[in-house]
Amino acid sequence: MAKVEMTVNGKSVSGEVEGRTLLVEFIRGKLELTGTHVGCDTSQCGACLVHVNGQAVKSCTMFAAEAEGAEVTTIEGITGKDGSLTAVQQAFQDYHGLQCGFCTPGMVMSATALLKDNPKPSEAEIREYLKGNICRCTGYHNIVKAIMAASGQDVGAIAAE
Amino acid sequence: MYNFDVVTPKTVADAVAALGEEDAQALGGGQTLIPTLKQRLASPSKLVSLTGIDEIKGIRTDESGTLCIGGGTTHGTIAGEGSAYPALAALAGNIGDPAVRNRGTIGGSLANNDPSACYPAAVLASGATIVTNTREIAADDYFQGMFTTALEEAEIITEVRFPVPEKAYYQKFEQPASRFSLVGVFVAKYADGVRVAVTGASNDGVFRWTEAETALSSNFSADALDGLAASADDMIADMHGSAAYRAHLIGVLTKRAVAAAG
Numbered sequence: 001m002a003k004v005e006m007t008v009n010g011k012s013v014s015g016e017v018e019g020r021t022l023l024v025e026f027i028r029g030k031l032e033l034t035g036t037h038v039g040c041d042t043s044q045c046g047a048c049l050v051h052v053n054g055q056a057v058k059s060c061t062m063f064a065a066e067a068e069g070a071e072v073t074t075i076e077g078i079t080g081k082d083g084s085l086t087a088v089q090q091a092f093q094d095y096h097g098l099q100c101g102f103c104t105p106g107m108v109m110s111a112t113a114l115l116k117d118n119p120k121p122s123e124a125e126i127r128e129y130l131k132g133n134i135c136r137c138t139g140y141h142n143i144v145k146a147i148m149a150a151s152g153q154d155v156g157a158i159a160a161e
Numbered sequence: 162m163y164n165f166d167v168v169t170p171k172t173v174a175d176a177v178a179a180l181g182e183e184d185a186q187a188l189g190g191g192q193t194l195i196p197t198l199k200q201r202l203a204s205p206s207k208l209v210s211l212t213g214i215d216e217i218k219g220i221r222t223d224e225s226g227t228l229c230i231g232g233g234t235t236h237g238t239i240a241g242e243g244s245a246y247p248a249l250a251a252l253a254g255n256i257g258d259p260a261v262r263n264r265g266t267i268g269g270s271l272a273n274n275d276p277s278a279c280y281p282a283a284v285l286a287s288g289a290t291i292v293t294n295t296r297e298i299a300a301d302d303y304f305q306g307m308f309t310t311a312l313e314e315a316e317i318i319t320e321v322r323f324p325v326p327e328k329a330y331y332q333k334f335e336q337p338a339s340r341f342s343l344v345g346v347f348v349a350k351y352a353d354g355v356r357v358a359v360t361g362a363s364n365d366g367v368f369r370w371t372e373a374e375t376a377l378s379s380n381f382s383a384d385a386l387d388g389l390a391a392s393a394d395d396m397i398a399d400m401h402g403s404a405a406y407r408a409h410l411i412g413v414l415t416k417r418a419v420a421a422a423g
């Protein structure tokens with residue numbers, strides 16, 4: 001066991017971890033932030049996606065020890081202090097970008113990372129960016145629509161399909 | 162996973178010292194190694210993380226115009242900052258998905274030498290040089306068959322040096338589930354000739370298709386490949402494609418790569 005310290009959602013946290021403890025295990029198990037999901041555990045589905053030093057990362061494929069000193073943001077950390085939703089979260093609600101909701105934390109974190117780099121992505125760019133986020137329910141259509149809407153773009157063209 | 166310790170040295174020298182211990186193994190971005198550990202296909206006692214070593218990260222162009230990429234540079238950085246070699250930047254930008262590209266590194270991919278990985282094709286077609294903590298290895302000597310390379314125990318890839326071609330293109334035919342290449346062909350045209358490297362197809366891993374190189378060196382056009390066929394001997398055959406299918410794809414993808422390179 002070794003001690004690891006990092007900043008999660010703006011708060012500094014620490015804990016004893018084994019070398020093999022995954023970042024997602026630390027987040028869910030030690031910090032009890034269970035918004036971050038584990039869908040596959042094999043780096044395919046993106047349900048575990050969080051931001052590490054501002055970059056999208058699959059937390060099932062990174063060790064907690066590797067996040068020493070890092071700034072980590074999970075789905076719990078993006079909402080306002082009063083619980084208000086971000087534009088991306090609100091758009092997911094408005095455009096029915098979720099059904100069961102299992103993939104949603106990863107989708108929202110992925111979309112948030114995309115819009116930071118590319119504030120007005122095209123539909124094709126959104127679909128390309130979400131390659132590593134798998135959803136079994138929605139067929140992706142409304143997720144793409146929500147992200148177009150969150151970036152202030154017209155969703156009419158997608159709605160017509 | 163079996164348990165192990167993780168250490169995070171800040172210099173190549175400290176990493177090499179840590180790797181000198183019995184059963185220690187390097188950890189790059191972990192995008193291949195962590196899944197392998199989860200399947201208990203590897204059981205190191207210590208992982209030496211290379212992600213804290215700044216001296217093996219980043220991209221520069223040297224006096225002779227060669228593009229030098231640190232072994233610990235991520236696919237995402239190469240995609241974003243490798244514009245001096247557009248075909249290579251495009252290859253990096255099409256590996257896996259954005260989260261994989263934010264962690265995975267060129268050194269990790271080349272050390273692993275997966276028979277379907279993308280960078281081996283770029284390195285071999287570019288006649289690149291693999292630089293380690295102890296020596297420089299020419300691409301033609303580096304790849305030694307599936308998952309096998311010239312690297313010794315505890316040797317770290319510190320840099321990869323790419324001579325920048327006049328024209329180049331990487332044509333990947335994606336296996337849709339894994340997003341690796343079912344077959345991928347990298348064509349690079351230099352003043353002194355054309356090199357063609359094929360990944361995803363052979364049981365021996367990445368290889369040069371020399372007949373196509375000869376034809377393209379005298380006439381760099383897709384037509385120059387008419388009548389040429391790659392041999393299906395020793396091609397990978399699995400549920401995704403037969404040996405004959407892969408051999409056929411090599412011809413088709415090489416033509417497309419040449420046409421796209423312009």
Ligand SMILES: Cc1cc2nc3c(=O)[nH]c(=O)nc-3n(C[C@H](O)[C@H](O)[C@H](O)COP(=O)(O)OP(=O)(O)OC[C@H]3O[C@@H](n4cnc5c(N)ncnc54)[C@H](O)[C@@H]3O)c2cc1C
Pocket residue numbers: 042043044186187188189190191192193194195211232233255256257258261264265266267268269270272273277278279280316317318319339340341342
């Ligand atoms: C969903 C998904 C899709 C993918 N799609 C593709 C794809 O389309 N094309 C493709 O090419 N790859 C693909 N990959 C693999 C990806 O590119 C990996 O990042 C890469 O193969 C390994 O790099 P890494 O830095 O993550 O290395 P690690 O997983 O950390 O290590 C891999 C091996 O290399 C060794 N190693 C690591 N760094 C060094 C170094 N600097 N010097 C010496 N040895 C070192 C390790 O000891 C280990 O044996 C995909 C991976 C995933 C999860």
Ligand code: FES
Pocket residue numbers: 037038039040041042043044045046047048049058059060061
């Ligand atoms: S749980 Fe991490 S990618 Fe699926």
Ligand code: FES
Pocket residue numbers: 097098099100101102103104134135136137138
């Ligand atoms: S909403 Fe159910 S998996 Fe995406």
